[in-house]
Amino acid sequence: MGAIVVDVMLKPEILDPQGQAVAGALPRLGFEGITDVRQGKRFVLTVEGEVTDAHLAQARQAAETLLSNPVIEDVVAVHALDDSEVSAAAGAPA
Known part of the structure; x- marks a missing residue:
């Protein structure tokens, strides 16, 4: 099995109260x-x-249409994980 990571961040001009806290x-x-x-x-x-x-x-398209809100968020990364990262992402012991 393979895995893809999609990272989404608030746009710089959007207030981030959790980040501020x-x-x-x-x-x-x-x-x-x-x-x-x-x-x-x-x-x-x-x-x-x-x-x-x-x-x-397909992951990039999903990120732009479903996983992010393009009004307030940017998709900053879409990339494949290597095998060791897949186990860690799934919560398996390293």
Whole structure:
């Protein structure tokens, strides 16, 4: 089985209250030097067999039409995972 990751982020001009809350909490927890946090979404799509260019094209189309809201979000990445990443994404022990 293969897997494809789709990462979606809010557009830069869209307010990100969750990211702001995390950014405010980090220094209070001792994490210094982080100046901004943006929250996003990650989808892992599993396909039968190896990931092909056709699978990637289909995932890009799904990302643009279903997985993201193009008014407020950008699809920032669509890529195949290698075998070790597939196990990790599925929650299996490494």
